[in-house]
Structures are given as structure tokens and as C-alpha cells.
Amino acid sequence: MEIKHKDWTIRRITAGDIVPAIDFIIPMLHEVYPSIPDVAVRWDLANMEEAYVISDNAVMFAAFEGRNGQVIGTVAIRPYDDRIEAVRGCYDVPVTAELSRCYVNNSLRRQGIAGRLVTAIQDYCRDYGYKTICLHTHRFLPGGFPFWLSQGYGIRNQSQDGLETVYMDKGLTL
Template sequence: MRPAEPGQVPAIVDYVMAARASIFPQLDTTKVPDDLARFDEVYLGDGRGCFLLAWQDSQIVGAIGYLPYDRRFSQLRLPGTDTVEVVRLFVSPSCRGAGVAKALYAALLAQALRAGVGTLYLHTHPFLPGAIAFWQKQGFEVLDIESDPVWQTTHMRLDLEAASSRPTLASS
């Protein structure tokens, strides 16, 4: 797992957009999300964001990132400025089941701990096979499940102070 570098941004955006289109066909695939459009600023800029990649034979096969949480979900009560949102966990189909997601997350967790992050927040959806169970195995707790019949957005969090004292997460 390696941090993203400025020269890799076009390849990263291409990888994430293709993965996103295959997983979320209901989304507009022509509009690049803000975090990707401002990749350098969001993930490579002031050190508050992080983006990691898994590589195989000089090809990106996995990605994960975090960025400062923007409080856009008013129903959630998350701690102050040390909360980040875990985003863009994608693993190429040919590498799924090989531990790539777990390794990406472990590297992200280590970086978050080094950066003094207090809380990891993320949201996922029950139509993504194994996603909720994966995050629960990493120690995340469910905060809220939205009632929207299509998305059923499932909001989750992990308190890093508590997590860092658990052997399974601290040694990841």
C-alpha cells in the first residue's frame, strides 16, 4: 500500500470513476465528484486528507482515502474537528477476496493514528455485498440507517482512541 503521488492523479481518477460506475450504475458517471476534481487539494494538500493505493504489475488494483468530515448528514452527532470520512474503498474484481481491502484499511488506519485522527466515519449501503460486515469486523459501529428504499445509507463510526487499545486493530 502506497500513498498517492501527484503524477498519479489522472490514473487514480480514471480508476475510481470506473470502479464507481460499475458499483453504482445509478449515479451520473459523467460528473467527477468534487473530491476527485480537487484531488491534489483534498488528498495531497495540507495533510488533512489521505489517499492510498494497492498496485499489481504497475496497475492500480485498490484504493481508499479519507478526508475531513463535512457534517453534511445533520442526523449524525460526530465529534469535532478530528473526525475524518473514509471514502473510495474500491478493489478490482480480480483481486477481491485476497485481503486487499483489509490491507488498504490497515494502512489507512495506521496513517490516521499517526495524524492524530480521533474518529473515523463512513457510510455504505446494504446492496454492496459484504460491506457492512467488513466494516463491523474492523470495529465500526452502526450509527444510523436511512429509510430511503433505494440506498438505505448505513452510517458507521470508529472511535480511534478506543480502537487503538484493541490488539486486533492496534497491530493491523
């Protein structure tokens, strides 16, 4: 599946897209979470091909700028594993996917890229057979929480932790 716009294209990443995706994601993580020193040290980022390219139940989509093909946005989905204590037991794990890595280049926000990335992920999830998508965000992130509300995600739980974590989900219809 590919979503074309006059300025960018959204498509599933391939093995050849891993380095440009990482080159986009790592600085975004440091920008968004400046007080978390090891924020970029995560299994999925160190194993992108296994996590998002080879796997049939997980995927990463990226938005590629039209002129130079640079990654300007990402979103990923993986099977949810019930690891998060705040929502443990809330989901039918075999049919629940966890959304993550949703970032858009600062200068290109509010142009519909994130919404189109989320549409691509939701379509993938429906096709795969997932019935629910869960995610967590933080109230301090600029635009994050309101964006997810605008996409139809509801609040499942909220933590009173220093990161102001909000756990959200959305049921998928066929």
C-alpha cells in the same frame, strides 16, 4: 508508509498517481452505482491533488499491482465536516475523519487488499490525531456492509432511503 505484498504494494498517492487512480475509481463508481448518472462528478475527484496530495489532514492510499503498477484498490480519508444530516452533531468534528473511495478490483477481492488499505488509513488517522473515523455504505453493495462490520466499525444510524444507507464509525485507540 508502504505495505508490500508479493503481488501488490500499498502506498500514499502522489501527484503522479492521480491519473491512474482516477482511471481506476471512475469505472468502479459506474459499476457500483449504475443508477446514479452523476456519481463521478465530485469535488474530490476533480481536485485530487488538492484533496489528497497537498493537504496535510487528508490522504488517499492506493494498492498498486506488482508487475505493471496498475491501481487495483483505493481508500481515502478527509476531515469530516458535519454535512450529513442523518449523523449531524454526532461527532467531535475537529478530531473526526471521513473514510471514502474504498474500492478493490473485482477480480482481486477477498485477498486482503481492502483490509490492508483500511489499516493504512487507520494508522494515518492515529498519527494525524484523528480520534474517530466515520463512513457511510449501502446494504446493496456486495460485501461492503459485512466488510465494515468485520473491521470493527459500528452502526451509527440507518436510513430508510432507496439506497439503504448505513452510517458507521470507529473510535481509534493510540
